[in-house]
Amino acid sequence: MNFDELFGHFGQHTVDGLSKGAIYALIALGYTLVYGVLRLINFAHSEVFVVGTFAVLGAWTAFGMQDRPGAGQAILFLLIGLIAAAVASGGTALALERIAYRPLRRRNAPPLVFLITAIGLSLVLVEILGLLLPRLVGGVFPTLFGRERQIVGMPTIIEQKPLITIGDTSITNVQAIVFFSALLMMAMLDWFINRTRYGRGVRAVAQNPETAALMGVNQDRVIMLIFVLGGVMAGAAALLWSVRFGFTQSSLGFVLGLKAFTAAVLGGIGNLRGALLGGLFLGLVEVYAATLYTSAWEDVVAFVVLIVVLMFRPTGLLGESLGRARA
């Protein structure tokens, strides 16, 4: 175990972990929002994120982005990417609700049916991105769907440069952008849920759906809203992922989704601030573990954390569901 490396560059590993965890946290919000209101684990949420990454690449390609655009252009492309990803991910999440989950709710389907449906939807979306679209439109959009199930590289929008260096710890421009954008998105969501009339409606349905209806809350509208909100957060995560890592793949959501789900469970699924905490914590643990052992262990950590949390503290670090803890 490489303690020298971990403690010798502890600051650097912490910075790396936090910027990674911020992306997990953004995705985790989608699991937590839907769970908080419907007690449903939307396993297809990982693909909602992946759709967003393809949308980012699609928009960048369509608007002719080259490697390393100038600062003004880069900001424009970030904005275009954000809009494309938010629309694509939000739209996909909404479609899942309208096409699959709502009809099940109308039939009073048991929880297991929802769970199997969610897993099924996840697989369907993976194969649509990995097989169906390459076969149907691969010729038309070669940068996106040129080859089946392949890793697709993206142009570099911002070159990584150290922004601040303290001792031997440096924070890159990209890390700072990822971390603070994610935080900003989460702060906006938190404000929306806790301070607006619609947010109050969401919390009411989460806490007591029948009484929410007695107060005039349209439950279907609240449910659509949370799917869209979770989707938009996943879209933002997709943009940040694209900026930071610069590639995507139809199967990207599998491991990443499980990590984000772990982050949500770790923080206390249904709890928005818990998702932030869980995401950052997982990012840190992962980077520390990869340093101590080897990076091959990185992905294992998330699953170990998930199992340990489920065994010893299934309500997560913060516990309580959406709105109950006023968070």
Next chain:
Amino acid sequence: MLLELDNVTVAYGRIEALHGISLHVDEGEIVALIGANGAGKTTTMRAISGIRALAGGAIRFAGEDISRLRADLRVGRGLCQSPEGRQIFPGMTVLENLDMGAYTRRDSAGIAADLERVFGLFPRLAERRKQAGGTLSGGEQQMLAVGRALMSRPKLLLLDEPSMGLAPLVIKQIFDIVTEINQQGTTVLLVEQNAQQALSRAHRGYVLETGRIVKEGTGQELLHDPAVKEAYLGVA
């Protein structure tokens, strides 16, 4: 006639809980619906509010057939319920719970005025406005549930067992306020097992037994009815 139930039938699965009940509430009245545990009082209230679908019959409110209207839309028509067991949103503050009552409204000046009115009726709620609803005492939660329903400025206030589980002094306080609300112009349909209190406050009343209305009359008539006395007022 503000509210009219015409031969309403409600079933849970294959079991019918209401076997065609008819009743009405006129503007300005307090109408009591009394009956033993399991008689179907709550089911009646759920049907009126629209969270339980009808198996037969019709409900009319202010001249409109609302039998198939979605529950959340009935609030805007002027129907609001304080449900059995109070059902406060536990993680919301007192103020947020009251705001939930005004969820369908957009007239902020009117909402602010009604908030003052509710705080006037229930000064305890004003003191505790920042406190989480789940941490209130039973009596305070009941006040909050009634206040929350009032925040929708209902034409008809539905109260399902407001006295349940409360101390006699608190019960009297709640019923005093119900009377006051009614005198200020709100029509009230009151469901109770506490028949004594309910009937002495009500203009009219109905007696529900295993899903059927078996008796109706003015509050005083029912209070002095020998059968009602024996079954519901604990007088032999």
